[in-house]
Amino acid sequence: MMFPQASLVDRLAIFIPLVLLWLSSFRAQAQAIAKCWVFSPVVDEASVRAEVSTVSTVEPGTSRQLWSVSSRVTWDRPQTLGSDGAYAVSVLRMPSFQAPQFCTMEENEVLVHTEEHTFTGLDFGFLYEFTVFVLNGTSMAKSLVGVSKGFGTPDCFQATADREFCRGAVVQSAGAPIEPRLESQCQQENSALITARLSWEPPIQLNGHITAYKLQYSEPDAPPGTLPEVVTAMPESTTPEGRVTTDLRNMTLGSSYTVLISAFVIDPEDGSFKEGLQVELKFRITRTTTNVPICPKPVPTTPPPPTAPPMITTPPPKRRPNASAQQPTPAEKPQKPGNGGTHRPGHTPTRPSHEHHQPTTVSTTKGDVKEKPVPTSKKAGIAIAACLVSLGIICAVVMIVLHVVKGKMSKKPRPDTKGAQKGKKTTTSPA
Numbered sequence: 488m489m490f491p492q493a494s495l496v497d498r499l500a501i502f503i504p505l506v507l508l509w510l511s512s513f514r515a516q517a518q519a520i521a522k523c524w525v526f527s528p529v530v531d532e533a534s535v536r537a538e539v540s541t542v543s544t545v546e547p548g549t550s551r552q553l554w555s556v557s558s559r560v561t562w563d564r565p566q567t568l569g570s571d572g573a574y575a576v577s578v579l580r581m582p583s584f585q586a587p588q589f590c591t592m593e594e595n596e597v598l599v600h601t602e603e604h605t606f607t608g609l610d611f612g613f614l615y616e617f618t619v620f621v622l623n624g625t626s627m628a629k630s631l632v633g634v635s636k637g638f639g640t641p642d643c644f645q646a647t648a649d650r651e652f653c654r655g656a657v658v659q660s661a662g663a664p665i666e667p668r669l670e671s672q673c674q675q676e677n678s679a680l681i682t683a684r685l686s687w688e689p690p691i692q693l694n695g696h697i698t699a700y701k702l703q704y705s706e707p708d709a710p711p712g713t714l715p716e717v718v719t720a721m722p723e724s725t726t727p728e729g730r731v732t733t734d735l736r737n738m739t740l741g742s743s744y745t746v747l748i749s750a751f752v753i754d755p756e757d758g759s760f761k762e763g764l765q766v767e768l769k770f771r772i773t774r775t776t777t778n779v780p781i782c783p784k785p786v787p788t789t790p791p792p793p794t795a796p797p798m799i800t801t802p803p804p805k806r807r808p809n810a811s812a813q814q815p816t817p818a819e820k821p822q823k824p825g826n827g828g829t830h831r832p833g834h835t836p837t838r839p840s841h842e843h844h845q846p847t848t849v850s851t852t853k854g855d856v857k858e859k860p861v862p863t864s865k866k867a868g869i870a871i872a873a874c875l876v877s878l879g880i881i882c883a884v885v886m887i888v889l890h891v892v893k894g895k896m897s898k899k900p901r902p903d904t905k906g907a908q909k910g911k912k913t914t915t916s917p918a
Contacts, residue, residue, distance in 0.1 A: 523590035524628035527621045528565035535562045537638040541646045554647045556609040556640045560617050564602050571624030574599050578606045581614040590629045611643035612658040642764045653691045661750045661763025662692035669770040673782035681738040681772050686730040695752035697722045707742040741774040
């Protein structure tokens with residue numbers, strides 16, 4: 488089916504509203520950009536500094552202590568900014584999905600006239616982004632481009648040491664492990680290297696499920712730019728006190744190490760892996776091996792010896808769902824009812840009391856399988872198949888007979904054309 492082509496008027500009726508809609512949106516953007524201070528001075532990003540501190544307060548009406556984080560942000564004043572210059576500053580959690588508004592003051596922005604501002608009420612264990620725009624104090628025109636800088640807030644337990652408060656505080660991914668320490672040292676066999684065992688408590692603040700811990704450290708004499716060593720510890724390797732343990736091998740005698748420990752969690756919202764806050768542990772390896780014990784040998788995990796394959800036997804015969812109705816065996820065929828009584832289905836004739844009844848057993852050993860009676864369903868299937876075969880033979884015979892009869896009826900006696908030709912006279916038509 489062919490559709491008629493749209494006329495020029497129909498095309499314009501569709502095209503003109505789209506153009507007007509685009510012009511209206513462009514006009515709104517143009518008006519917003521017209522309010523901008525396009526050639527405004529810009530704050531130097533390197534001059535932005537953020538100082539984080541912990542604030543303690545008491546809940547009104549109770550003696551419960553509350554904690555929060557405040558951040559004092561400072562920056563340098565642009566050299567070309569006049570005396571009437573001002574700033575629009577804001578701080579948001581990262582990542583932020585809030586769409587920016589060009590050249591207009593937003594609800595979360597604060598107007599300041601100095602090169603510093605303090606944000607209060609921040610949460611522990613989050614990443615924040617600070618943004619500053621330059622304003623014209625006379626026309627209140629806002630700069631088109633702002634400067635941003637990210638900073639993080641400390642771990643709750645490290646800053647407050649208040650377990651009760653930190654258990655109820657929110658966190659971005661995971662807090663830092665708690666109270667790490669060096670448990671023991673042992674000398675590796677046939678070597679002067681040391682194995683150090685470390686332990687720590689799991690983080691109090693969690694936003695997900697811990698999958699592993701990461702331990703990051705560098706060798707004492709490693710050249711600058713060398714990547715640190717990374718060791719992974721599983722959260723299941725814990726002591727009876729609930730502390731997670733792991734071993735660091737090949738440590739040098741008399742050397743000092745700094746280890747950063749953090750937890751990896753699975754975000755419950757998107758299922759991604761995220762790293763939590765780090766805790767720092769500093770320790771020194773012993774100088775001599777005089778009182779250092781030898782590390783115990785790891786217990787070898789040998790595979791179990793191979794076992795012989797199981798004997799394959801013939802599966803037991805399938806039984807009907809009604810196990811109580813036992814099928815008769817060939818040795819125990821039901822006797823036909825005599826003149827003295829009738830045989831009822833499902834009724835087993837009683838034997839004389841002097842006959843000793845023995846249960847019938849079926850052996851599943853190969854070569855000693857007794858004959859089993861054919862189930863009733865199989866008998867019915869065989870009977871139906873026999874009926875169908877017989878019906879097919881009868882139909883074929885009938886079709887053959889009909890075909891023969893039809894052939895005989897279609898044959899008719901041919902006329903004697905030779906005699907007719909002999910008695911036929913030929914005449915010639917007059918000219």
